[in-house]
Amino acid sequence: MNPADTTAKPSSLTHAPSPIGRGKFCEVSLTLPSLLWLLFFFAVPAAMVFAIAFKTADSSGGIGSSWTLETIVEVFNFNYARIMWRTVWVSFAVTAICLLLAVPVGYWISRQDKKYKNWLLLLVVIPLWTNFLIRIFAWRLLLHPDGIIRTALVSIGIIPEDVFLLNNMTAVIIVSVYTHLSFAILPIYAASERFDFSLLEAARDLGAGRFRAFCLIYLPGIKRGIITAFLIVFIPALGSYAIPDLVGGIDCELLGNKIAFRAMANRNLPEAAAISVVLACMIAIPFIAFVFGGGRKRADGGARAETEAISRQ
């Protein structure tokens, strides 16, 4: 491998793919392992879900052999609309609360001394190290009708005797916020880190009030972080399954639960697939808006900032 016999075109030193690796063959052979894996275990199953949504259900719970549009039509009937709406508004509420809490926290941590920052970030990340289900279980203890929180609130008089904190939408929202909050804080912190705070100084010098400076300078400045945080909470929240199942009540069934119910209990795989397609479309909308609104550069930047923050842990 003599450096002299490359067939490279001259290229700048800072970007030099040619001397490294023999062109196309090297590139393709290094790309194939992960690409093939993902194509086979991700892209193909995803395509299958689309296809299966158009098939009939076998009465014994398998996938039938004929094609039909009936299942898709089923999915657009009234009952599903209600669940779709419920899923969207709950996810939205959870995301909004997470953002409301994450922005001050991200700001505060980014304004601390360097030696404290890493420890503070560690504190934010540690709860994620506990198992997801165990965190939900801990909340069931906390929100129990005879648990500390409720008895305290009832005795102070904040909530009346017949209001419960568990097995309803309140519990689902509280636990969902808990699960996603750390993920929201990290990108906002990363963006806040990169924010030039002298801009705020300048704004104040020019006479802007505190609130104006905050809304017009700071928030747009950390826009990338906010958008990343929004997506990183909203999209998984749309697909919630375990949280409504474990702490929700009868009126808390979300799309994720419906999919699981159809697949497992109803033995109707095509319908499960059809609902999945609907969920995927619901997710695609904010995501495509993000990609085309910001361009790939931003996606890269956002993801990079966030992964950097995480990988610095």
Next chain:
Amino acid sequence: MKKIAAYLCAFAALVCLSACGPSKPTLRLYTWSDYLDLDLVKEFEQKFDCKVVIDCFDSNEMMYAKIKAGGSGYDIIQPTTYMVKIMAEQNMLQPMNLDNIPNAKYIDKSYIDRFAYDKTLKLSIPYMIGYACIAYNKKQLGQIPDTWGVYDTDKYGKRLTLLNDMRETIGAALKYKGYSLNTRSDKELAEAKEVLLRWKKNVSRLENEAYKGGIASGEFYLVQGYKGDLFQVLDENKDLDFMLPREGMSLSCDDWVIPVGAPNKELAEKFINFMLEPANNAKNMVFTMYTAPMEEAMKYLPDDLKNSNKIRLPKEIMEKSEMIEDLGDDNAKYIKIWDEIKAD
């Protein structure tokens, strides 16, 4: 960095080795939780020098979905009778060699004639009969009337649960209205739906398993549950009591089956035979608090349970209660109602 990698590899190797396990044959069961006396399981392991692993499911449909999707590797499964029918029709079960299970002769003929799916007992052997009834906290709620109508009123606060099983819960509403819980009539089902939409307001949650812990911890004050589970909890907690609704309940029986492709068929047959021994069956009855259709086993029950209401099914109950049957294509009607109840 290299050292760490080396340690990790060594650790991984250890884990793999231990995951391989000893060369004793392993019997794999797929059944409901808390459904077998673990002391008996241990006894079997020692007697036959093997390992027994138990995986649990909480609904027949889920078990069916997993097995249908290719989850073979189980030697014994304990589905409910209506699911046995479906699985048999799908050729998922294999006939057992009754020469290896002589204790099957103790199963009550009257039960076999009336309820058993396979009267020759080759495809399925009955294990335990149960019914779904109500348990409540009498300290908090006082005495309650013996009807499904307790769900129809908000007198008992909001700490109530119903089963998260479409046939059981819609069945309860049907029984309340005096209809059969296997009905195919659209009119009757519509009435049941109205009833359930009313009950929904008073119910906190639909729960298939956590009602046990819930009623014991005070999270719920009144639950619909399976009698064995409920009696297990009642034993430990004197504040609780059970109620059998006068309109009737759903009966169900879980059967021993061996699926096609079971790796250890003969060992499985020995296990079933061991469990069917009257003395052992009695121990299982005491542990699970369900009823085995085996008169011979009743003789081995401890005295306080021999003639107790808790094990022996009272006649009035038997008469008013029905077994849940699979309804084939009419299942879709129940699914639709269930959807509407959950979506409202």
Next chain:
Amino acid sequence: MSAAKGRFAAWKSTSLIVTIFVMIFLYMPIVILVAQSFNESRFGGKWAGFSLKWYEALFNDRGVIEATLNTLYIALTATAVSTVLGTLAAWVLNLYKTRLQKFNYGITYAPLVMPDILMGISLLLFFVSLKVELGLFTVICAHITFCVSFVTFVVLARLQDFDFNLIHAARDLGANWRVIIIKILLPVLGPGIAAGAMMAFTLSMDDFVVTFFVGGPGSTTLPVKVYSMMKHGTPAIINALSVVFMALTFSVALIAQIITRKRV
């Protein structure tokens, strides 16, 4: 600067209050769990005395032990494979800017935005159609699939800071590929790769929904076991299990911290 401090004092104090509230919010459940795991009482209502009996019960529970071994086995295997695949992917994504890489980028990014339930159901349908038996194998394949993307982006972030001139210099000095990889790439990228591997390991150990959908006989992992324990009411053991689990993950992550700190 001190004038600035005064100006933004209001911001600082409100954000401080919110941060304190958030910290309490984040740690409250954990504190409760740890406390309850030592509680004699079965249902955690009142404090009934200090006891280690739930830990005892935990270590005697075969189901839990088997689930733990499964979880570790799956996590280690999935981490190993996904780290290799992810590192390769990060390398080519960083190095080459062809159309193939644009496609590669898209396909690698997509699993990050897919909720686990969609991944679970698509893999379930996939395995069902191919008539593959559900079990350890399918679970490991599923775990690798969602881990690869995460590893790729973590390593990619590190790679983007890597100075390729180092490699040019080495080539100019006559080093061959083996030397370059061992003496330059691995040491410098090591922490990034380790961080990616850590991420993959944590994701695999924590996963519930995907494992729940594609699991089968003998592939019960800890999260799946916890789920079924939560459902059929042995609540007290779960507290002890949680504490043990937390201690485990905590120590693994702490070790990773120490490794990555040392290197940098």
